[in-house]
Amino acid sequence: MSDSVEPTARAGTRVFSQSQRQGGTLPQPARGETDASLVGVLSLGREELRLRAENARRTLAEHGVTVFNTRNPARSDSPWELDILPVVIDGDEWRAIETGLVQRARLINLLLRDLYGTQRLVRDGLVPAALVFANPAYLRPCQAIAANGGQYLQVYAADLGRSPDGTWWVLADRTQAPSGLGFAMENRSVLWRVLPEAVRALRPRPLADPSILSRETLRWLAPKGVDEPNIALLTPGPRNEAYFEHAYLSRHLGLTLVEGDDLTVRNRRLFVKTLNGLRRVDVVLRRVNDAFCDPLELRPESLLGVAGLVETIRAGHVGMANAIGASLLESPGFMPFLAGICRHLLDEDLVLPSIPTWWCGQSHEQVYVRDHSRDLLIRPAFHLAPWEPTGHPARDLAGTPPEQLLALPHEFVGQEPVLLSPTPALRADGSATSRPFVLRVFVVHDGNEFRVVPGGLARLVDSPSMPSCAWSLGGVTKDVWVLPGQGDSLPPAEGPAVVGQTFTRVAADLPSRTADNFFWLGRYTERLEEVVRTARHALRWLGEENLGYGPAHWEALVRALAGIHLIPPRPAGAVTRDFLQKEILLLLYQAERPGGIRQLLKRIHQSAFAVRDRLSADTWRIVNRLEPDARQRPRSLPLVEASGMLHTLVLDLAAFSGMEMENMTRGSGWAFLDLGRRLERGRFLAKLLEAALGAHESGEHLLETLLEIADSVMTHRRRYFSEPRLASVLEVLWRDPTNPRSLAFQVAALRSHAAGLPSEANPEGVAALRQRFEHLSAWIEAGVPSDQAPDAARMAAALAGFTRELAEVSELITHVYFSHVTPRVS
Secondary structure, X not given: OOOXXXXXXXXXXXXOOHHHHHOOOOOOOOOHHHHHOOHHHHOOOHXXXXXXXXXXXXXXXXXXXXXXXXXXXXXXXXXXXEEEEEEEEOHHHHHHHHHHHHHHHHHHHHHHHHHOOOOHHHHOOOOOXXXXXXXXXXXXXXXXXXXXXXXXXXXXXXXXEEOOOOOEEEEEEEOOOOOOHHHHHHHHHHHHHHOHHHHXXXXXXXXXXXXXXXXHHHHXXXXXXXXXXXXXXXXXXOOOOOHHHHHHHHHHHOOEEEOHHHEEEEOOEEEEEEOOEEEEOOEEEEOOOHHHOOOOOOOOOOOOOOOOXXXXXXXXXXXXXXXXXXXXXXXXXXXXXXXXXXXXHHOOOOOOOEOOEEXXXXXXHHHHHHHOOOOOEEEEOOOOOOOOOOOOOOOOOOOOOOHHHXXXXXXXXXXXXEEOOEEEEEOOOOOEEEEEEEEEEEEEEOOOOEEEOOOOEEEEOOXXXXXXXXXXXXXXXXXXXXXOOOOOOOOOOOXXXXXXXXXXXXXXXXXXXXXXXXXXXXXXXXXXXXXXXXXHHHHHHHHOOOOOOOHHHHHHHHHHHHHOOXXXXXXXXXXXXXXXXXXXXXXXXXXXXXXXHHHHHHHHHHHHHHOHHHOOHHHHHHXXXXXXXXXXXXXXXXXXXXHHHHHHHHHHHHHHHHHHHHHOOOOHHHHHHHHHHHHHXXXXXXXXXXXXXXXXXXXXXXXXXXXXXXOOHHHHHHHHOXXXXXXXXXXXXXXXXXXXXXXXXXXHHHHHHHHHOOOOXXXXXXXXXXXXXXXXXXXXXXHOOOOOOOOHHHHHHHHHHHHHXXXXXXXXXXXXXXXXXXXXXX
């Protein structure tokens, strides 16, 4: 390796003292004024603080703030943890941080412009060639692609650590798609609710300053000539750990939340697939990692990106924040060179120092790291692994230098462990302690200059001597309050600042994937209600001894439940109470039971999470209420406890339906949600009627069961004032257009939705769909004979045909609106 850049590398490092490196007693930070500002909060007392912390946890749970956990298959998402004692930074100290971060963002942007442009810094020896060209994060297809206005970095974040002497160190640069800002805004919102007196007393600067963070900060990235750009936030999807943040930011900034499958490239332009066809996208705020953005030119196995996206950027038809390839500067190997590059490009000294780092691609540095390997953290220079939050990344590399370090030295760096100063923290019992922390701060380019978001996201760590890469979205987090400095105007104390919004009306086209998720959310919630009502009725039969049901009734009930696939079929004469009880409890509690309650609750949560940016906070609270019920287990009285759980689920599902009917605007999202509900209710009711009629030749044994499961007992009583008969039950559940639980009502609702669905993208398919609904309506009218003795077998056969017709309608809806086989560009 070349040694020509060694002076630059050495000039960029600053070594900790030997006593710090060896650890020992952690001194208190020189932050007397900062700690004193929390005295008022701590004076609330242990019990009051414990109650407020519990209130914060409850609020976060109601808001559905979670982190998707890819390491624990048993629990896909983990609750967000917040310590309600904030990290407080005085205004004068913050100014120094602000100055250093703005300088660093400008420097990294110029460095990216050079490395993806003329590469003069490499030719002049200020950046080693191996640090660039051997780095997998350097994307050759992006070479010479000019960013809009030369701005490669729109959002930048730095992970900071404060040493005991008060010095702030940059632990890592985040240039690809830094996460945490949405979580920080949610933390601030929660603290305003649980610590209002502290907010009013300390007046922290607004985290979501509209002049820094708004839709306007992205508009300038649009191609020339586009006055009202369509801006999208590209997310990897609900299985990404930061999906909550993606949905949060898209909602507050007024952006269209899209996944790779929602987008397509036509004629070197980017489009989002909507119900009305293809709609052009002008600016993308991406949260997909660089290499996964384009399977055509970058990583071919990627399912997260869009084929041809790089070419649209190359053609200047879409603005990208941040530029694809920006992750190159996240490599810790660049840290030793930033000070020299800063003097070369900006003619300034680096304000915020990086932690002492030695890149082993240089001979002297390689020797130093080998000689001091027991004292240093040896990290990959390029491949940044997702280290465990409390782990030691060099635990497999400590001691004797590994063979890899000798064979491929340019792929490693050595770094000194960081000794972190503590901040006040709260224990579970409400008592105070102190713990070290790492701070992530965000910088946004507003079209003219870089501006630092006043605050950030802090994360508590378990040891004061932590590796510099130990920052993740997991663990206990803290809000960061920046107090006004001398001469600063006090921010308003009326409430938490919100993200600024413009009054420009954005397009309301619904992405096809979003409509698909709404459609299945409606189907799964309706399917859950069907299972819950049926199981509740079966438990009532099991729990009441004096119903007077004979063996024929029991046989009919079990045959009907098997006919709708809720329990396995049972030979005639082999039906017992124990069998039915066991199967119903398995349906309620067994996690892997197909069509069971736990499986349906999981699917509801997944579908709702995928559209959470379009659900109100109250609706999301109800969705969250559905999930814990799945984890309950019967203890002493299984039938009683199961019945109680089912009653609760019925009420929660009714609350969800009420929010859907009263709070959702009557747009395409609501239409597809209700379409799914009506299709599922019609399918289930037809199969239930078919199974009941086929369970006994007269069809009379399960009439009360039909009315109770369909929640139509009172409707029948008010109309007939007599015991149920087959003809009267069929009239109520089949032909009655005023009963929300009848087949006629479902078909009428489907026809009404079909009349208002968009038809521009596929007019032929929409016409065929509407014709199907007209046919179903005619079938309803002709299906039930007017005499008082309908033929049960003939009715069952007709219902089977109706079920098949609904299945074909579902397939047609998918073909017309979700698959976009031949969409029209609009």
